[in-house]
Amino acid sequence: MFNARITVPPQAKAGDIVEIKVLMRHPMDRGGQSDGKGGIVPRKILNRMTATYAGAEIIRFDMHTGVAANPFISFRTRAVETGDIVFEWREDGGATYTRSARLTVA
Amino acid sequence: MPSRRDLVALAAAGLALTAYPASAGAAENETLDELVRRVTDGAAPAETGVTLDIPALVENGNSVDVRIAVDSPMTEAEHVRWIHLIADRNPFPDMARIHLSPRAGLAEVATTLRLAQSQTVAAVVAHSDGRYAIAKAPVVVTLSACIDGG
Numbered sequence: 115m116f117n118a119r120i121t122v123p124p125q126a127k128a129g130d131i132v133e134i135k136v137l138m139r140h141p142m143d144r145g146g147q148s149d150g151k152g153g154i155v156p157r158k159i160l161n162r163m164t165a166t167y168a169g170a171e172i173i174r175f176d177m178h179t180g181v182a183a184n185p186f187i188s189f190r191t192r193a194v195e196t197g198d199i200v201f202e203w204r205e206d207g208g209a210t211y212t213r214s215a216r217l218t219v220a
Numbered sequence: 221m222p223s224r225r226d227l228v229a230l231a232a233a234g235l236a237l238t239a240y241p242a243s244a245g246a247a248e249n250e251t252l253d254e255l256v257r258r259v260t261d262g263a264a265p266a267e268t269g270v271t272l273d274i275p276a277l278v279e280n281g282n283s284v285d286v287r288i289a290v291d292s293p294m295t296e297a298e299h300v301r302w303i304h305l306i307a308d309r310n311p312f313p314d315m316a317r318i319h320l321s322p323r324a325g326l327a328e329v330a331t332t333l334r335l336a337q338s339q340t341v342a343a344v345v346a347h348s349d350g351r352y353a354i355a356k357a358p359v360v361v362t363l364s365a366c367i368d369g370g
Contacts, residue, residue: 131325144334170323175331180307180315182283182332189318192325 116140116160120201120215126193128219134165134199135188144179162204163187167217168194193219252308252340256354259304259314259344265352272343272355281335281361288343290327290353294320300327301346309339335361 117139126132138160145157163175172191191199198214205211256265273287292300299322305315318329327345335341338360345353 167323171321172323173321173329174319176317176319178314178316179312180305180310180334182334184283184332186285186330186332187318188287188330189320190324190326190328192323 116203116205116211118201118203118211118213120199120213122199122215122217125218125220128193128195130193131190132193132217133188133190134215136163136165136186136201138163138185138187138203140184140205142177142179142181142183142185156206158206160185160203160205164202165189165191165199166202167191167199168197172199193217195219252306252342252356255306255308255313256342256344259306260346260352263352265344265354267354267356270343270345270353270355272341272357274341274357274359276358277360277362278335280363281337283332284335284359284361285330286333286341286343287330288318288328288345288355290345292327292347294322294325294327296322297348299324299348301348303327303329304344304346305331305333306342306344307333307335307339308342310334310336335359337361 119137121135123132140160143158145155147155149155159177159179161177165172173189175187177185196219198216200214201212203211269291271289274284278284288303290300292298300320302317302319304317306313307315315333316331320327340356340358342354342356
């Protein structure tokens with residue numbers, strides 16, 4: 115169900131501000147529809163994404179039903195050292211997903 | 221063949237429908253203000269320093285690109301704490317909150333939103349020194365996102 119495509123620049127100079135783009139693949143089911151058996155479909159969306167780089171959290175994206183299916187987020191960070199940008203997602207129901215992308219700083 | 225009485229009833233219903241949007245519009249602004257004040261703890265946000273880039277007309281409300289840029293040095297002493305996105309005519313008006321840290325370096329983010337209908341989208345910004353700022357933009361949606369149940 116879940117996947118993410120993360121785009122970071124191939125290389126950055128220390129001190130540069132770089133743009134990081136993340137495209138998530140997720141239906142972001144807002145819930146509330148009839149399930150055809152007398153019940154309603156529960157909400158099932160990614161409700162949080164965090165990105166951590168060089169020991170600090172850069173961004174925390176709290177999502178509600180007003181975020182599109184297959185959400186996109188772009189943000190900036192200052193390149194300080196070569197290292198992984200670690201992403202973590204939290205989904206309704208408690209599932210978590212992690213991905214990482216390496217930023218190479220020359 | 222409808223009777224004269226039926227026709228009169230239909231005409232009255234039509235009048236009621238055309239009269240409705242004006243009153244709904246007045247209520248909308250009040251509601252947006254209320255929603256904004258709820259996230260700012262009652263403070264009135266300044267209408268400066270925030271750029272909200274969103275198309276004025278979209279065909280499809282299912283995925284609307286938005287870009288928000290805030291004038292901020294993004295230092296430890298002075299940075300943007302969060303950006304909160306509100307759509308007062310969505311069934312759930314709080315669309316998203318993006319928390320930033322000084323490590324972002326630049327307060328500029330982009331994402332994709334769902335809009336249930338034509339309305340005003342607001343981006344409320346909380347600065348680290350306790351100030352609030354806001355930018356608003358009207359968006360016309362010709363085909364709305366199916367997010368109001370059913």
